[in-house]
Amino acid sequence: NAGVTQTPKFRILKIGQSMTLQCTQDMNHNYMYWYRQDPGMGLKLIYYSVGAGITDKGEVPNGYNVSRSTTEDFPLRLELAAPSQTSVYFCASSYSGGNNEQYFGPGTRLTVT
Amino acid sequence: QQQVKQSPQSLIVQKGGISIINCAYENTAFDYFPWYQQFPGKGPALLIAIRPDVSEKKEGRFTISFNKSAKQFSLHIMDSQPGDSATYFCAASLQTGANNLFFGTGTRLTVIP
Numbered sequence: 125n126a127g128v129t130q131t132p133k134f135r136i137l138k139i140g141q142s143m144t145l146q147c148t149q150d151m152n153h154n155y156m157y158w159y160r161q162d163p164g165m166g167l168k169l170i171y172y173s174v175g176a177g178i179t180d181k182g183e184v185p186n187g188y189n190v191s192r193s194t195t196e197d198f199p200l201r202l203e204l205a206a207p208s209q210t211s212v213y214f215c216a217s218s219y220s221g222g223n224n225e226q227y228f229g230p231g232t233r234l235t236v237t
Numbered sequence: 238q239q240q241v242k243q244s245p246q247s248l249i250v251q252k253g254g255i256s257i258i259n260c261a262y263e264n265t266a267f268d269y270f271p272w273y274q275q276f277p278g279k280g281p282a283l284l285i286a287i288r289p290d291v292s293e294k295k296e297g298r299f300t301i302s303f304n305k306s307a308k309q310f311s312l313h314i315m316d317s318q319p320g321d322s323a324t325y326f327c328a329a330s331l332q333t334g335a336n337n338l339f340f341g342t343g344t345r346l347t348v349i350p
Contacts (some may be wrong), residue, residue: 128280157337157338157340159340162279164342164343165242165342166239166341166342166343167281167326167338167340168340169337169338169339172337182337183339198334214281215328216280216282222269222332223268223269223285223286223288223330224334224336225271226281226283227281228260228280228281228282229280230278230280231278231279231309
């Protein structure tokens with residue numbers, strides 16, 4: 125199993141551009157999550173999904189959108205990129221909710237200039 | 238608002254020493270407290286976790302101590318090794334629901350040979 129994979133690894137965007145961060149998991153997990161990690165701030169939840177077709181907001185959803193058309197994929201869309209969205213983005217998945225372990229991808233480092 | 242407070246921000250320990258990282262939370266509904274370990278350029282990975290019905294959990298050199306009345310928990314790394322050098326995050330979540338994790342701000346541990 126590849127686990128959770130994310131593409132791209134790095135990206136530089138200009139202010140106002142849009143992009144999609146890709147996330148795929150091959151563990152047949154129902155739950156998927158997007159976090160952003162900023163220095164000294166830990167990880168903050170952006171959006172999550174409890175199954176295909178179901179998504180919900182986390183702590184910091186503004187400026188982002190998600191979709192979940194399949195169990196495997198959970199892309200994160202940035203519209204009108206802003207410098208405040210410069211961060212490292214992690215996708216994670218877990219088999220179910222409750223106290224199940226979350227498995228993280230390797231991250232995407234995004235810079236908006 | 239930081240739901241889980243973590244200290245210290247950074248920690249330097251000699252090889253063979255004990256590393257101690259502390260976390261505190263406010264929401265008494267939290268009932269799952271994992272610790273994640275993150276190496277540079279990688280996503281976080283679950284290290285050890287505890288539920289509030291026990292006061293201590295040990296796995297090898299890693300021990301979580303939990304004080305429910307004080308709403309505090311800590312990670313102890315015994316016989317610290319250079320390979321333990323990483324960033325450690327405490328987190329908390331609710332057993333019910335989508336397993337959304339609230340992370341501390343992280344502690345960068347450096348173990349000196």
